[in-house]
Structure formats: C-alpha cells, structure tokens
Amino acid sequence: MKILVCISSVPDTTSKISFTDSETVFNKAGLQFIIGPYDDYALARAVELKEQSGGTVTVLNVGTVETEPQIRKALAIGADDAIRVDAEPTDSYFVAEQIANIAKEGNYDLIMMGRETTDYNSGVVHGIVGEMLGIPSFSPVMELNIDGNQAKMTREIEGGKEKLEASLPLVLGCQEPIAEWKIPNMRGIMTARTKPLNVVAPSGDSLTSISAYSMPPAKGACKMIPAEDAGSLINLLRTEAKVL
Amino acid sequence: MAGFDRKMLNFLLKNVHQVNTITTFDYYSAHDEETFQLILDTAENLAAKHLSPAFVNSDRNEPQLLNDEVKVHPALKPYIQSIAESGLIAATLPFEEDGQQLPKTIYAAAHYILTASHNSFVMFSDLAHGCLEMISTFGTADLKKIYLPKISTCEWLGTMCLTEPQAGSSLSDVQTMAYLQPDGTYKLLGQKVFISAGDHDLTGNIVHLVLARIEGAPAGTKGISLFVVPKYKVDYQTGDLLLENGEKVSNDVKSIAIFHKMGQKATPAMHLGFGGNNDCEGILLGQENKGLAHMFQMMNGARLGVGMTGISIASAAMQLSQQYARERVQGRLPVGSRFPVQIQEHPDVKRMLFAQKAIVNGGLSLLLQCYKYLDLLKVSETEQDIFKYDCLTELLTPVAKTFGAEMGILSTNLGLQIHGGYGYTMDFELEQLARDVRITSIYEGTTGIHSLALVGREILKSDGISLKFWQTEVENTVEEARKLEQTQKAAEQLQSALELFNFTTNKMKEMSEEGKTMEYLADANLYMELFGILNIAWQWLLIGVAATAENGDGKDKLKTLYFYYQYELGKIDYLSRQIINTEKLTLPEI
Numbered sequence A: 001m002k003i004l005v006c007i008s009s010v011p012d013t014t015s016k017i018s019f020t021d022s023e024t025v026f027n028k029a030g031l032q033f034i035i036g037p038y039d040d041y042a043l044a045r046a047v048e049l050k051e052q053s054g055g056t057v058t059v060l061n062v063g064t065v066e067t068e069p070q071i072r073k074a075l076a077i078g079a080d081d082a083i084r085v086d087a088e089p090t091d092s093y094f095v096a097e098q099i100a101n102i103a104k105e106g107n108y109d110l111i112m113m114g115r116e117t118t119d120y121n122s123g124v125v126h127g128i129v130g131e132m133l134g135i136p137s138f139s140p141v142m143e144l145n146i147d148g149n150q151a152k153m154t155r156e157i158e159g160g161k162e163k164l165e166a167s168l169p170l171v172l173g174c175q176e177p178i179a180e181w182k183i184p185n186m187r188g189i190m191t192a193r194t195k196p197l198n199v200v201a202p203s204g205d206s207l208t209s210i211s212a213y214s215m216p217p218a219k220g221a222c223k224m225i226p227a228e229d230a231g232s233l234i235n236l237l238r239t240e241a242k243v244l
Numbered sequence B: 001m002a003g004f005d006r007k008m009l010n011f012l013l014k015n016v017h018q019v020n021t022i023t024t025f026d027y028y029s030a031h032d033e034e035t036f037q038l039i040l041d042t043a044e045n046l047a048a049k050h051l052s053p054a055f056v057n058s059d060r061n062e063p064q065l066l067n068d069e070v071k072v073h074p075a076l077k078p079y080i081q082s083i084a085e086s087g088l089i090a091a092t093l094p095f096e097e098d099g100q101q102l103p104k105t106i107y108a109a110a111h112y113i114l115t116a117s118h119n120s121f122v123m124f125s126d127l128a129h130g131c132l133e134m135i136s137t138f139g140t141a142d143l144k145k146i147y148l149p150k151i152s153t154c155e156w157l158g159t160m161c162l163t164e165p166q167a168g169s170s171l172s173d174v175q176t177m178a179y180l181q182p183d184g185t186y187k188l189l190g191q192k193v194f195i196s197a198g199d200h201d202l203t204g205n206i207v208h209l210v211l212a213r214i215e216g217a218p219a220g221t222k223g224i225s226l227f228v229v230p231k232y233k234v235d236y237q238t239g240d241l242l243l244e245n246g247e248k249v250s251n252d253v254k255s256i257a258i259f260h261k262m263g264q265k266a267t268p269a270m271h272l273g274f275g276g277n278n279d280c281e282g283i284l285l286g287q288e289n290k291g292l293a294h295m296f297q298m299m300n301g302a303r304l305g306v307g308m309t310g311i312s313i314a315s316a317a318m319q320l321s322q323q324y325a326r327e328r329v330q331g332r333l334p335v336g337s338r339f340p341v342q343i344q345e346h347p348d349v350k351r352m353l354f355a356q357k358a359i360v361n362g363g364l365s366l367l368l369q370c371y372k373y374l375d376l377l378k379v380s381e382t383e384q385d386i387f388k389y390d391c392l393t394e395l396l397t398p399v400a401k402t403f404g405a406e407m408g409i410l411s412t413n414l415g416l417q418i419h420g421g422y423g424y425t426m427d428f429e430l431e432q433l434a435r436d437v438r439i440t441s442i443y444e445g446t447t448g449i450h451s452l453a454l455v456g457r458e459i460l461k462s463d464g465i466s467l468k469f470w471q472t473e474v475e476n477t478v479e480e481a482r483k484l485e486q487t488q489k490a491a492e493q494l495q496s497a498l499e500l501f502n503f504t505t506n507k508m509k510e511m512s513e514e515g516k517t518m519e520y521l522a523d524a525n526l527y528m529e530l531f532g533i534l535n536i537a538w539q540w541l542l543i544g545v546a547a548t549a550e551n552g553d554g555k556d557k558l559k560t561l562y563f564y565y566q567y568e569l570g571k572i573d574y575l576s577r578q579i580i581n582t583e584k585l586t587l588p589e590i
C-alpha cells in the first residue's frame, strides 16, 4: 500500500501569537514549530498500517526550508521518504492544489492528513484534494482499518459516530484516537538523516494575500451579580450574552 | 506547565557552547544539529506523556515493600517501556555496542528536560544508563554480551550499591565481602543501605553493581572491588535468566527494608542483604581491588547527573514561580501605585526571580560545559589534550555537582518564598520540589566530602595544574568580553575576582606548606562556595558575550549577568577573608 501523509508545520500550541509590519505578517521569531497535532495522528496511523501490512509512507509538506526539522521528525517517526513543495502555504486552495498535483503522479492508495491545521484551522484541504483528484474524502476519521481494497472507518458526526466503508483510493482528514502520537526513537532519528527528502517547485500561484490580521478582542471583565438577584442574571443572559 | 526552558537550553547549547562543533570529530560525525534537536524533542515528548502527569500522584503513593518485593507506582512501567523504546538509555555507547555515539552534552540536555518533569522516575532510567556505561567501560566481552542488550532495552534495570550503615562518606570502610569460588565467580556477603531503585516490580531482573572486599584484600580503599550481582541468577551459557522448573532462581539478594524518605518518593531507597543464605553470586567487574577507582571514574557522569537534578528541580520551581509572580496580585508599591500590583513588581520578589534565573541558567551552563569537556576528552588524540580535559573534568565535576545541589536547593526555596503561604501547602508543586531537591547535596558524595576533595586534591596537585588550565579558559572568555561594550565592565570584575581567587589559593598553599593541615582543610566548604560563584560568573560572562548578538531576549540575559555580578560575585570577598583566616573556631580543641 502506498500512503501519502500531508503534514503542516505549525507553532507549538502554547505559543504566544503576534504580528508585525502593521499587522500584516505573522511573527515567527522565537516560536517553536511542531508537526500539526492532527497531522501527527494521521502520520502515526499511516506508520502503523505500513508496519502491519507493508508498503510505503511518503510525507508531503508545502512549506519553506524552515519546515525541514518537522519533515525530518516525520521521517524519524517512520515515513520512508519526503517531498517538500517549496512554497509558503498561503491558503487552503493553494495547498490542496500542490497536494493534488503530487498525488496525481504518485498513485497513492491513501492520502492522509489532519482534520485541520492548528494555525489557521480551515479544515477544508482534504475535501478540496478529494474533489481535485475525483476520489472520496472523509473527515474527521477517528478509526481506520484496511481490509484488502476496503477502508473501514469511524467518523465523528454531530452527536455521535458513524461507521463507514469505502474503496481505496481515499483522502482522509484524521483526528484522535485514530492512533497514539509516536515518539521518534534514536534509531529512527539517525536513519532519518539518510532518507530522501525531495524538494520540488510549486505549481501555480497563490491567489490570495493577507491584508491584515487582528487578535481576538480582549476578554471582558467579569460581572459579579449578587446571589439573591437572579433577575438581573437572567436579564444579562438575554440582552448581553444572548444565550437565552 | 513544562519545568524546563527549551529556548534557553538551545541557546546554551548552540550559541554559548557551540555544541555542534563536536560533530566535526569523527566519533560524533553521524550527528548534526537536526539529530540533536530531534533527540531533545523526543525527551520533551516523553516528559509530556509519562512524566509531568505522574509527578504529584507518584509522590502521594509511595512504593510499598510487600512479601519481599517492592511495588512501585503504576505510571513507572509505561515510562520505562517508552524510554527503552526511545533508545536514549544506550545512546552514548559506541555503535558496536548498539549505541549511537551521542555526545554526553546532548544526553545531559535530554536529562535536564526529563528530570525537570519528574526527578524521581528518571532515577530508574539514569541508573540503568550509569550501569550500562560501567559495564561498557570495564566489562569483559562475555559480560557485555549478556548485560548490555538487556539493560539497553530496560528488560533489566540497574543500581549502584556503595553505601553501608558504617560506610557512607567513608567508603574505605566498606565491609561487604566477596569470596572467590573455584569457577571464578564470587560469593558475596554483606548489607547495603539507601540503594536507589534497589528493588521494584518493573523488570525481570535487577543488576546491582556492588562494592565489596575480596577475602584477603588490603584494608582501606586499595582493597575494594566491584561486582555485577543480579537479583535473579543468570545462566551465563545462554545469557538469560536461569530457570528451575520454569521459575526464576533467587540470587540471594534480599529486600530487608524500604526507607521512608522526605522526597523523591517514587524511587524506593532500599536496605539490601546480600548472601544471607550463602548463595549470592557475583562477577568481578574490571580489575581486582580497583573497584573504587573504577566507580569514581564513572561516577563523574553520575555526579554531574546529580548536579543536573538540582538544577532541573530548581528550573521547574523557577517556571512555576515566574507564572505565580505574574498572576498573584498583592500589596502596593511604596511609591506611585494606588492599586495592588502583581507581586513580580515588588523589588524583593524581582530579586528572587532574578536569583532563580541566574542560578538555574548559570548552573545549567556550567554543567553543559563539563559534559562538553567529557565529550572532548573522549575524542582527544594528543597526550596534551587528554591531560588537559581530564584535569578540567576532575576539577569541575565536584564544583558543578555541588553548585547544582546547594544552589538548586536555595533557588527552589526562593520559589517557595515567592509563593508565600501557598508554597508551603500541598496544593502547589513547590512544596514537593523543595522536598525532592534536598537530597542532592547528600547523595553521590556530600558537599563536605566534595569540598575536601577539591581542596585536598586540586590546589596541591602538580602545582595546581588543573586550576591553571581552568584559568586559561576563563581568561579567554574575559578577553572576548572585554571587546564588547555590554560586557566590558563585567570582564574587568571577573578579572579582579580571579586575582582575589589566586591570592586566596596561594594563602591556602602557604597554610599547607606550614603544616597547618587542619586549618587548610577546615573551610574547604567555603572555598568550594567561592570557586562555585566564580565558575558561574564565568558562565554568565560567556552567556553575556553570546547574548550581545541576540535581539530581544539578549537584553534579559545581559540583565541577569549584571544581576549576578552585582548581587553574588561580591560575596567572594567575605568568603576569601574567612578561608585565609587561620584562627578557626571549628578546629578540635587539643
């Protein structure tokens, strides 16, 4: 089985976010970058599937040279080779286009990625890739087993779970508990140095650019309401919080 | 919240100690910056998954000795499995022994991350690492073939058995006996106390490295040998556990009692009996009667490890204190504030926060410096280099151990102080950290013993040659710092501090030459303190030089450097006066 795992390189989830250049540029200085946490689940399950029934896992990242430590980590975790599309991942459509172009050439059985990235959280790349390739896509997949040419999946849906089966090839957006995150071991880390990482030029141009970022509004002060005054609480929930 | 500061760690490794340059040596050339970072990531992942979550709970649920076996906290087993899978334990061994020739500096950096997250669990894996290094260095090919793979994979874990009830600091008084058998093995008889991880239910066997006297050996330190003594008998033909009727066979190592300790509660400290039924088999490790020398040669790593434990715990305390001081609002500033302020605004709290930063990052830097010397020693080719790095590691190991321990304790206590009354309660981790860190100035040689070793050995050794090597290193830093505006003043201060240190050392030499041995040794502890302060001042100057090239965070580092020089370096005047004063009130009355 040939699996393509698409990983994003995102700021560590505890990072403090700031912007520069009149709020038009995301300030990366001093931040620690990690493999997107949902992508990491996808990668872990892909490596498990390879260990169970053979095949190869290729890691794909759309990003600049700065993302190579995350790609190396994916190789240390167990991917066999990697491709980096040398471009800033400016928007979901652009990223999906790059993935679809690589996927077309590689003839993959599974294209796996996280349900969303944890920087911009658009959560649409898997859907667009599926559309571009003309194959089904599912998300968020929380369980995945492969039986011959069939994928047996569990997907989270509003208020419950859905069990599905579909034939390969597929595009999947994954989330926990599809697998446990894998911690690279020394042997993996050392062999990652010798695994191929191919850098390719992007195809097409990004159609969007950022005009400005803004931080969410600061949290409002806490309003204290005397315990005996339930009426004002209800009033505020109606008029200000608008939850009643 | 993470107990370590990865950004600062990376800065120390890359910008201050240029650890990447080590990879230009053939032995380490399989590594590069990326492998180093991935290894540290692995340590971080292990810490987040297995260590931080169990830190408090394992303190509240101590190991129990039940039916002759110790039951440890259930979260330990998955940690041990994961660290075994990570390959970290054997990473510093050579390729031919299934290691990865990882520089010790990077192993130490990983150790910092792990220990800052759970200092007690990490003792199990670190003891295994120590055993591996001992067997790798001194073991015969047969012994290595059996034990290295088992310990590398944590199928078996290990211990160090030195201490006896009458032989703590004074290991020359070890009484455990070893009797040679016709087949070349030995039968051991004796008792050991305080043996960390001395018994547990984690692995199929436990490998004890035991100091004992071979029958007929000379008295004192020259008659002590080192033995490999498994808890369960090993079939030396198959290299596996010896089985009788499908059952493991006891090697007559008995868990007599478990100590109930103040801290590091997840690690059982055991009272062990060897050979109560005259059936405890041991294999000699290294040369006969060289056990103590072997142990000490290898203990340098273990000692630095304890210094690192002190600093790691203090680091965890620092992270918590910084957060608390940001969040806790209390009191007003004497001038200009009508409303209560965050306590980090109060100069006294700020002083404590600064002191924590100076101690933790300065101490960490000194430890990394020592590990780097060990790495350079390993690859040195000329006799000159070997001698130099050997001298530097011998000189600085007790200092880095003692500073990490003593100042780690002090710094953790400052953290508790910053937390006020809440720090004294079990609702905050400071209480646990303050208990845990206390042991570091006691085990692996007390502060008193290390200070005696420093003064007794280094000042008089070959005309203070190690101190001369050290001084050259410090002066090189001073020279660099003189060239930069931001560090010029500190460079001059360190230069005069060096002069005071040399004056003090010469006075000490005079005392020794005049035969005033008691006076000479009496205040060894203060000499250690003075030398520790100087070493940290040196490290801060190195950090300062590197920080001048850094935007943003560089300013904060320089400020900590100035703080250290203003608040700590001045203490050496007082220490020097006490050291050279020959009228010592502490001498025995004749």
Ligand SMILES: Cc1cc2nc3c(=O)[nH]c(=O)nc-3n(C[C@H](O)[C@H](O)[C@H](O)COP(=O)(O)OP(=O)(O)OC[C@H]3O[C@@H](n4cnc5c(N)ncnc54)[C@H](O)[C@@H]3O)c2cc1C
Pocket: B159, B160, B161, B162, B163, B165, B167, B168, B169, B170, B193, B194, B195, B196, B197, B261, B269, B439, B442, B443, B444, B445, B446, B447, B448, B449, B452
């Ligand atoms: C939690 C814990 C874990 C431990 N783990 C291990 C382990 O895994 N393996 C192991 O072998 N041991 C272990 N130890 C033992 C530890 O190394 C000893 O406790 C330590 O070496 C001190 O010995 P002692 O307790 O007998 O104190 P003592 O030697 O009695 O010392 C008492 C005091 O007297 C001072 N003193 C003693 N002699 C001199 C001297 N000549 N000059 C000046 N001052 C002196 C000491 O500095 C100290 O302050 C552990 C101890 C503890 C508490």
